[in-house]
Structure formats: structure tokens, C-alpha cells
Amino acid sequence: MNKWGYADHNGPEVWHELFPLANGDRQSPIDIITKAASYDPSLPPFNVDYDPSSAKLIMNSGHTFSVEFDDGEDKSVVRGGPLHGSYRLRQFHFHWGPCDDYGAEHKVDGRDYPAELHIVHWNSEKYSNFVEAAQKPDGLAVLGIFLKIGEHNKNLERVTNALDNINFKGKQSSFTNFDPSCLLPDCKEFWTYPGSLTVPPLLETVIWIVLKEPIEVSSRQLSRFRSLFSTTETDEIEPCCMKNNHRPIQPLKGRTVRSSFS
Template identity: 70%
Template sequence: MQQWGYEKHNGPDTWHDLFPLANGNHQSPINIITQDATHDPSLQPLLVDYEPHSAKVISNNGHTVTVEFDDGDDSSVLRGGPLVGSYRLRQFHFHWGPSDGHGSEHKVDGVDYAAELHIVHWNSEKFSSFVDAAYAPDGLAVLAVFLKVGEPNRYIERITDTFDAIRSKGKESPFTNFDPSCLLPASMDFWTYPGSLTVPPLLESVIWTVLKEPISVSCEQLAKFRSLLFTNETAEIESCCMVTNHRPVQPLKNRNIRASFV
């Protein structure tokens, strides 16, 4: 049995038993109340500079599907927005829910989207490794993109086309020549706030940048995400599909949400 997961016996409601930070003061995701967000004119435009050849592998880690990148140098970085300096691209992954309309982690005025993409970066100017950065308040930067039900997304299709090879936990497949900026919306307006990883160990080391404009994904494409398995091929327990893998929103407490737009 997995130590943590998204089923009733090991889901988000139980994470605090193993990971006390689950009850911390800077937990993610959150519900973004737009009227309470403060426009901050000092926020810089977001600058993404990704090298397609740094993409390495796509895998099923038993919790989500992840695309990993070579982060040995600054060939793929995120700058601007709320960030000081550049943050190296490490990986991206997805969260989704049991129905096509509900599955994003963050909400906007109480409304969620069908799914959410997280593009994960780390502060290579201050830290020597991703692991070191993950334990520092300004160590990680995650760019979040909402997915809404609509037209099929040809860039998402490139990802779902690999799912037969990585259907079960622990499977991976080469995945190269992919620029994640193709998954970003036309508008780069965003909200930002200090938060945490949304999966254990829930470290409070993330500068979140949540893009306002969603991208599209079709019902058929979402169904492919839910067909992946939490379990591995040799699991003694019954195969279990990743029907949902998102954490509910957490209390904002005393944090401020800043907006790059009026």
C-alpha cells in the first residue's frame, strides 16, 4: 500500500498524519478571491526561455504523469514575474478530477477548471540542487496553467500519445524535443502568492504564479489521463485508475495574493 495517495484511505485528508506541514501556514493550493487580490505594478512580465532538447523522459510515478528535463545548466529557465533571478526548469505534471468540469487544484472565486498543469522550476542562482532549493522559502517557482474543456489540444495530444507506454506506476518512456511554452495561454496575466508543494512532503518553498487565462483540452483527452494507473503491473491489489489526483484548497491565512493586471 502506498504511504500517501488520492484514495479514501490515503488521500489528502490523511496526509497530516505523516506530513505535519499539511497544517502549515503557507499551504497550497488556494482559492483565489479576485476582489481581494492586489494589483502590483512592480511585478515584471514573465519570461520563459525553454530549450526543447532539454526534455528527457515522460513517466508515471503512481501519482501523476511527469515530463522531466535536463536541469544541469541554464538552457531552460523562467524569469520575471515575482521572481528574483532565473529559475531552472525541472519538470511539469498535471492534476485532474473525476469529471470534466472539476479537477484543478487552485480555484478562482470558488470555481475550478477541468485540470491544472504545473511547470516546476528551482532557484539555481542560490542553490546547487533541486533538493536543496526545495527546502528554502524562495527555492521553487511553479507556473500553474488551468485547463478547460473545449477543443482538442494538439500539444496535449503529444503527451497523451505516450500513455500506452506509461499506463502503470513506474513506467517511463523517452520524451524529447518538447517546448513546454506551447502549453501556455496567449495572455500571461497572473496571480502570485507564497505557498507549498501540493503533494507530500508539502514543503512551503514555492513562489506560485497562476496564469489567469486557461488553455483548452477535450473530454477525450481528459479521459486518457484518468485511464492511467496508480498501481504497477505486478500489484497484488486490483488495478486502480487515476480518476482524480488533486488536493483540495487550503486556508489562505495571512498571505497576500498579488495580481499583474488590474
């Protein structure tokens, strides 16, 4: 396995061969069992303060697509919830499946959602940059938002329209003046737990904030995700679409999931 991916030969079932942390004690995603979650009344609401001017570009990594932000200063941050201090916005990306029935990474009481949005931040009060923070147990904070099939999502429209510019792996395009808080649901009840990146190198450095309420996306918008290519324009192999890019749930291994609501 010279490159990781989501196919049988290089997918999550064999990631441990190159990335032993795949079998670690705080891996993500998980199935959130609501009855087992511990209500923590001391958890304050989380607060996002995003500056649209920090949005820079949209890119196709071959595994997903992401919108990248200027994280050289505290223009766009998240605070509160389980976090101590400010965490600076780095990027957001999505995970999805081959159909509208499943594709999100986390589950709730075994329930599948068709896709999941991850908004990635790093601890800019304790660490000097994203790479350093990604090595520390409290280095990263990721907001996880479920997507469900429903009405056309007008707030997501700018993102899906921009996908025409990054159809192939390695492509990137300018993407400016965008506030990702428009993608958050109205209700900000959440679960939180200590976890990991859900893609290699699977570093166990993420404080997860998984929102209870999903946002709606149309089936047509979600199908646009799947039409992106995981191959480059110049690859000699047959072009391959990103039909599926989610990791299966991982064992909890004694961790406590806290909730901001009873």
C-alpha cells in the same frame, strides 16, 4: 497510512498524520479571490526561455504523470514576475478529477476547472540542485495553468500519445525535443503568492505564478489522463486508475495574493 495517495484512507484529509506541514501557514492550493488580490504594477511580465533539447523522459509516478527535463545547466529557465533571478525547469505534471466538472487544484472565486498543469522550476542562482532548493523559502517556482474543456489541444497531443508507453506506475519512456511553452496561453496575466508543494512532503517553498487564462483540452484527452494506472503491472491488488489526484483548497492564513493586472 504507509503510503500517501488520494483515497479516503491515505488522501489529503489524513496527510497531516505523516506530514505535519499539511497544517502549515503557507499551504497550497488556494481559492484566489479576485477582489481581494492586490494589483502590483511593479510586477514585470514573466518570461520563459525553454530549450526543447532539455526534455528527457515521461514517467508514471502512480500519483500523476510527468515530463522530466535535464536541469544540469540553465538551458530552460523562467524569469521575471515575482522571481529574483533565473529558475531552472525541472518537470511538468497535471492534476485532474473524476469528471470534467472539477479536478484543478486552485480555484478562482470558487470556480472549478477540470484540470491544472504545473510547470516546476528551482532557483539555480542561489542553490546547487533541486533537492537543496526544495528546502528553501524561495527555492521553487511553479507556473499553474488551468485547463478547460474545449477544442482538441494539438500542442498536448504528443504528451497524450506518449501515455500509451507509461500506463502503469513506475513506467517511463524517452520523451525528447519538446518545448512546454507551447502549452502556455496567449495571455500572460497572473496571480502570485507564497505557497507550498501540493503533494507530500508539502514543503512551503513555492513561489506560485497562477495564470489567469486557461488553455483548452478536449474531454477525450482528459479522459486519457484518468485511464493511467496508479498500480504497477505486477501488483497483486486489482489495477486501479488515477481518477482523481487533486488536493482541496487550503486556508490563506493572512497571505497576500498579488496580481499583474488591474
